[in-house]
Amino acid sequence: MGMNQMQAMIQQAQKMQRELKKAQEALDAKEFVIKKSGIVTVTVMGSKEIKSINIDKDAFDAENKELIEDSIALALKEAFEKIDAEVAEFNERITGRAGGLF
Numbered sequence: 588m589g590m591n592q593m594q595a596m597i598q599q600a601q602k603m604q605r606e607l608k609k610a611q612e613a614l615d616a617k618e619f620v621i622k623k624s625g626i627v628t629v630t631v632m633g634s635k636e637i638k639s640i641n642i643d644k645d646a647f648d649a650e651n652k653e654l655i656e657d658s659i660a661l662a663l664k665e666a667f668e669k670i671d672a673e674v675a676e677f678n679e680r681i682t683g684r685a686g687g688l689f
Contacts, residue, residue, distance in 0.1 A: 603681055603682055606681045607677070607678065607681055607682070610677040610681065611674075611677075613633075614633035614634075614670070614673055614674065614677070615632060615633045615634035616632070616633065616634075617632070617633040617673075618630055618631070618632060618633075618638065619631045619632075619633065619666045619669050619670060621662040621663075621665050621666045621669075622662070623658035623659075623661050623662040623665075624654060624658040625643070626642060626643040626645075626646035626651070626654070626655065626658060627640070627641070627642055627643070627646075627655060627658035627659050627662055628640075628641040628662070629641075629659065629662040629663055629666060631663065631666035631667070631670070633670055633673070635667060635670060637663070640659060642655055642659075
């Protein structure tokens with residue numbers, strides 16, 4: 588492989604890294620709002636930071652305890668799955684591989 592090919596490959600990799608960084612930053616700032624059972628709403632940032640968990644005040648009932656807990660767990664799981672799917676999507680779009688560059 589000649590010097591020019593090497594340089595072209597390095598430039599291509601650097602370009603991919605910049606694009607990945609931009610895509611990740613855009614995702615980090617994005618909000619994923621998931622509602623479950625009509626009583627729980629979770630808002631998770633693309634960075635996987637949990638921004639808020641909201642429980643409908645009418646749902647506060649001892650009988651609903653398990654439903655509320657399950658709903659929160661399901662909502663968070665769904666939010667994280669959506670975030671992971673977006674990461675895989677932009678990795679594949681930019682690098683051609685869902686796992687990214689490495």
